Amino acid sequence: MAQIQRFEVGPRLSQATVHGDMIFLAGQVNNQAKDVTGQTRAVLEQIDHLLAAAGSSKERIVTATIYLADIKTFAQMNVAWEAWVPKGATPARTTVEAKLAAPEYVVEITVTAVK
């Protein structure tokens, strides 16, 4: 029975779990900014920190799911995403519209990475 490592363990969820060389992050949200570009930047920074804690980095994301509260903000999300994602090392990605846990959240991103 291989071990599971957990980071920022709360009563509902852990912000990251690690099993073998696979890293699973919880869906990340951040409402410090109001707009999608700003929230995406903040979310991607959180992802950087969690991946670093788990022994990985954005170059080692294998897949990402992006939920937008309004799919019409797709291009605004991509402004922050394309500035952040490593050229030549982009992950598989799926982007869909979904309302999020609180109305002030306009983007949520979940990633799976490897060590």
Add this chain to the structure above:
Amino acid sequence: MAQIQRFEVGPRLSQATVHGDMIFLAGQVNNQAKDVTGQTRAVLEQIDHLLAAAGSSKERIVTATIYLADIKTFAQMNVAWEAWVPKGATPARTTVEAKLAAPEYVVEITVTAVK
């Protein structure tokens, strides 16, 4: 070519697939109850049974995605979730709003676990 084990194999989907020590469950729904707390309890019980069949348990879930037909039921879902999820061993989790396959379903949960 490593083998894939499948559980409750149907014409559209299997309720669980196992490859190596990774276990992937199909999205679980249950409409015996009408309310979100009740449906969440029933869904989590199904997850317990599938994980047991596949040689795992709720302590070994690495990530979960929760779809709520109405995101305003977030707190009601969490009542059942927090009573069920093991303290100190919570998975990464993402929760979003999405309409589900039939209108009577108010919550659907998909989990990935390890043996």
Add this chain to the structure above:
Amino acid sequence: MAQIQRFEVGPRLSQATVHGDMIFLAGQVNNQAKDVTGQTRAVLEQIDHLLAAAGSSKERIVTATIYLADIKTFAQMNVAWEAWVPKGATPARTTVEAKLAAPEYVVEITVTAVK
């Protein structure tokens, strides 16, 4: 640090990433047809091609997530899905409603497979 292989690498995403024996595809869409059955068929063909490139096939999908722009098209999606999915080797699957990146897309499918 295990290597990540990438296929059809773009500035936002790669259509597939491979790590060890796990294969992650980007969400696939195709708007050549207007209806859900036709778009599902085209999407599943794209999945066949990507899996072949990555050294796998539809018999080796462990899990799939299907997003329908209108959940009322569930049965129409399943016509194409059931004709395609290998009998006795169906993956775990989750299907929910979500608006997609462009209004002409009526179905998007994301799969994880193994070599």
